[in-house]
Amino acid sequence: MKLRTGLAALLAAATLVAAPASAQDYPERPVEFIVPWSPGGGSDTLMRLISGNIADHLGTEMPIINMPGVGGTVGLREASRRAADGYTVSQVHEGLLVATEAGITDLSWDDFEPIALMTASPQYLVVHPTEDYADFAEFLAYAKANPGAITMGVTLGGLPHLHAAMIEQAYGLQFQYVGYEGTGERIRALVGGNLDAAMGDIASSKQFVDNGDLQFLAVGTPERVQEVPDVPTFVELGSDLNLLVTRGIVMPKGAPQQARDKMEAALEALSQDENYIEQTNNAGSSVMFRGQEDYRIYLTKLDGTVKSLAEVLAP
Template sequence: MNKRVFLLFAVAVLSVGTLLANGQQEASFPQKDLTAICPWSAGGGTDTILRALAKETEPFLGQGITVTNKTGGGGAVGHGAGISADADGYTVTMVTFEILSLPPQGLVPFTYADYDFLMRVNMDPAALTVPADAPYNTVEEFVDYAKAHPGEINVGHSGPGSVWQIAGGVLAQKAGIEVKFVPYDGAAPAVSALVGQHIEAVTVSPAEVQGQVEAGTLKILGVMSSERVEIFPDVPTMQEEGLDVVFGTWRALAVPKGTPESVQNTLSVAFKAGMNSTNFREFAKNTGLGLAYMPGQDFEAELSTASTDVNQVMKNLGLAK
């Protein structure tokens, strides 16, 4: 055998070997436990959902999933850690709405495009909520009142630059009203300030006001979704009330850009099965979580328009540079 033939042969063997090895590796992904990064602290909404979903998905992956809370920087730390992880599928991140609102503030060196999305998990619209004894019963009456009393309505939200402030901003912009925004440290304190009548309205998710609305202390005037929400079928959408506002928060699963496609597929199938499990569905129903599965690629297309919109509203609110 001369040298050239030998080399050719060697290359052929090696490449078949590599292919086989690759194939083997992909076929048997995952071979060890996975890590799921939660950019928000233990016990919060995102953490609870991720832990419930991880627990239900484990049987479909055949490996354990450890949820790690990488918190700080208003979500920036966890989202950044999810991007800089190895693109081998062993680190999955629960990405939240803030991936759209952090970049316009000039605070982080990454965007949603640094992720490959596996799926959207849920979507919860903002709901315009006021005390039950407020002098307005519909969105229209609220808008009329706000026009007659410019700058007098205090709208509480969950923090500067948060999804619920942007929701309120979108609403005010579309309705052409002037309101004052009062930031709280999270949605719960904003809701308790509303119950105590220290402010006049909040724009947070329906689930976050559910208890108070059912108890009769608060009322929801409208929700910012395209269809009515399951937990409040009697509450009209903003569109029904003549305001074209669709806005809310979402949570999605993603892996770093460049993760092998077959690995992404394995993960997508497993997590989708976890989402469809009876236990997770019951969990979602009890917590008022609006499950809204959307395949990764469709969701990425939606994000590209959403990110321009968020950028624009944040500029109008004076939040973006």
Template sequence: MMRSKTSLALLLAATSLAGAGTALAESAYPDEPVEFIVPWSPGGGSDTLMRVVANHAEAHLEQPLPVINMPGVSGTTGLKELSRRDADGYTIGQVHEGLLVAHHTGLTPLNYDDFEPVAAVTQSPQYLTVPADAPYETFGEFVDYAQDNPGEVRFGVTLGGVPHIHAAMMEEAEDLQFRYVGFEGTGPRVRALVGGHIDAAIGDVSSAGEFVKNGDLRFLAVGSAERQSETPEVPTFAELGHPELKLNIIRGILAPAGTPEERIATLASALEAMTQDEGFADAIHNAGASVAFKGPQAFGEYLETSDATIERLSGKLAR
């Protein structure tokens, strides 16, 4: 009888130790680098901002977040790769509204709900951007020129992406017709604009601001609710009579479907702590964006609401 009780005690002790070991192993997450897929080319707005995120998040996650650029097919190539990765919390990916547009225009079967939302981290007002030597210096002059020359304005966009839908919104607002030229990401699009290969594009301060300061490009209007402190001379579309032209990009982070909730929570907690750092906010501001943290639930709700809006507008991109 005594031997039986002793055996039972040893079994219970072993089970308890095993459970403690499992808990300890789980609490150690992450114990190796977390790969960060950015599905856009180097030099664009997403790449610039997500490298700031990766650099500052490391101190809070206590592991490096090496950035891996995987551009292609309007930002869907990298997210397709993300969907194939193990759901273990060791691979995350950057997303913005472009995935929703790509889904509703048939570029990818993937959508936001094929992943686990982790957090939104930044927002970037978008600008109508043109070469500094273009024959139009204001939004009104640009509209007049485009109306007088239908189909001749070469407008650089990410085909089936957010810039495409933003440009289509302008077409609808002013009864214009652009000739679209596709680029993978903001960086190549802005460089083509500087080189005179296209006539207009959607840009932001992080990717085009230095070219504006150098006198190569000009911002004609911004899609934020108010003028931006970095560009106080640039009017909003609302000021120019188009309050419906709200052009903004929210950049956030997803994980593969099935990633454990506790690991999502760990990632989100580290990112939230990061966004409260003054140094991070300054770095994001200097890159032409602002901090806009949303946790897993709030970010998921934002994506759901945006998806419904983009589904309604995506038909404009069919031609």
């Protein structure tokens, strides 16, 4: 009896010691990073920079799994179904909020645990060079004279669709929309001459602009971007458009607080890593860190903004 009692006490003590030790040791294996977009686009490029630099701060690798489809919602659906144990993360941006409001998915941002906002990327109106227009003023004149003639590459029901519709609304234009899953896919279609214009970013488009295959007509920032100082802002061109993509890291709902805190701390340390900052800037984006609570507040406010603009996407 004494032996059994002693063993039971020993096992109980071992359990008490083991539980916090296991949590304290998180992460004990690699954390899978589901990127819900195809390779080559802005999200994929920027998330690979996080994946490639996080190990020194997190203590383990964070390998990327690309799961594109339906405006980024296929990968996010998979991420939402993963075990809430801290060993799966994914990436969201404004596109999820737009897809939710447009009825593309029943997922919403608060089906996840926001961990950290990491980057902000200005969006550009990108065109395939043509004799019909050489700058935005000529593009505007051509588009007004030929309503519906310009084919515009977007993610239908996603953020690029919203941004393009905002341009339509601001200047009284009408585009013919063509849907693509990710930025990389539509920019390749634009390079191939299958589109007239698209919403893009530096990460996906600048190499093609530099070699003359594409042209930036305007950027959706309040001031000109240092990497492309010759590209005018929409503000300069007569509207108050602010077109940005902010990207953040989330975990499945119910992930342990300790895992969330450790991931947040690792991402905050990464956001101060000079090598990572330089790589992110070179990719045409800026590091913009917000921790769990600030990111949740940001998403709440952003959700209100998207709801107020949802009618722009109405057919």
